[in-house]
Amino acid sequence: MTKCGYVSVVGRPNAGKSSLLNWLVGEKIAMVSHKANATRKRSNIIVMHEDDQIIFVDTPGIHETEKLLNQFMLDEALKAMGDCDLILFLAPVTDKVSHYEDFLEKNKKNVKHILLLTKIDFVSNAEVLAKMKEYEKYSDKYESIIPISIKKQTKQSDILNDVVKHLPEHPYLFDPEIMTTEHLRDIFKEFIRESIFENISDEIPYETDVKIDKVEEKPHIDVVKATIIVQKGTQKGMIIGKGATAIKRIGKDARVKIEKLTGKKCYLELFVSIKKGWTKNKEGLKELGYDID
Structure with a gap:
């Protein structure tokens, strides 16, 4: 039986969600910008990994604001978190742990999640290890913690193998030839x-x-x-x-x-x-x- 499921990719604005997804699918599909809050809506990006199908959901950054458009964006992220089989939470290695604590509060359904430490290219190995130690007190909350660099070191399979472990056995939901459900x-x-x-x-x-x-x-x-x-x-x-x-x-x-x-x-x-x-x-x-x- 194949595995297939939805995986929401979430994090604060500018955490590297869209860049990660383009790298995983091997094509430029998701909008990328060095400016925060560029992504406004959820979008599905489909990755075939061996015989399994992963439907990644790109989401706007998690943040609080009074503006109507930004409220819509936050709502999109929260809906994606509640409707999936697994969450990838992206935490830039230089971020304070408070962003992760905020995510835990917003994960109302306690959907299981993997913690990805992003942007490790910019710091030393010692700093990466120190940050992982900071997250250790939450080890009962996440399934695993993976430091990643999409520019070097990390292979797509390092992430995809771990993701597939947590997906349900299910027939494919989409044609394996397509990369996105977006028009x-x-x-x-x-x-x-x-x-x-x-x-x-x-x-x-x-x-x-x-x-x-x-x-x-x-x-x-x-x-x-x-x-x-x-x-x-x-x-x-x-x-x-x-x-x-x-x-x-x-x-x-x-x-x-x-x-x-x-x-x-x-x-x-x-x-x-x-x-x-x-x-x-x-x-x-x-x-x-x-x-x-």
């Missing part, structure tokens, strides 16, 4: 958002979103038309840039990401539209797919 248009949207985060500074990326207006898949080229949503006129000016330099840069970056994933050319056309205060009201958020309870 292509949703992945394209995230690639454009990621390009905004990479090319536009400060708070503006947090007040933008992307609406995919059209995707036309042809044999040798994909035609994608999308609108970048902003809250203010000044933000529209910054997204476009002097002589349209900024929007061209965003478009070029996003197109390269899309083409790498699909293996064919992409014609990408970007527009910018102002939707005043969309992050501050439930109606504006709902229009862009963020349902606040």
Whole structure:
């Protein structure tokens, strides 16, 4: 009998969740940014490990805030934690243990979890061992603790072997050939958002979103038309840039990401539209797919 199950990947903002998932699947699927709170919604990334199927759930970072959009993001993370067979909690090695304590409080259903100590490239082996010792007092809470570096040392199988041990025996839930349950248009949207985060500074990326207006898949080229949503006129000016330099840069970056994933050319056309205060009201958020309870 094969094993198959859902594994939620959680941690504070910028803990390295999306980078880990792209590394595990061997493809760039999840949005990655050095800025915190880039991931807004749950998404499924499917990894076949020998004869078993693992459905990893990428989640927004666990954090508290008053903002409506961020409340939606926290809710997404909590739902993912409650609906899975196993949790991978990512704890950057330089973090205080208080982030883990906060996670334990939020894990209301006591779903079993593995603790991954991330970003160990930046510290010495002695510091890694010292941090593992700090977590020892919680050893009855986690199934195992694994220090990882996706840039060196760690192999994917080091994590996947441990994950599979805790999954139920179950037939595959998805076709083993697919890497994600996300629609292509949703992945394209995230690639454009990621390009905004990479090319536009400060708070503006947090007040933008992307609406995919059209995707036309042809044999040798994909035609994608999308609108970048902003809250203010000044933000529209910054997204476009002097002589349209900024929007061209965003478009070029996003197109390269899309083409790498699909293996064919992409014609990408970007527009910018102002939707005043969309992050501050439930109606504006709902229009862009963020349902606040």
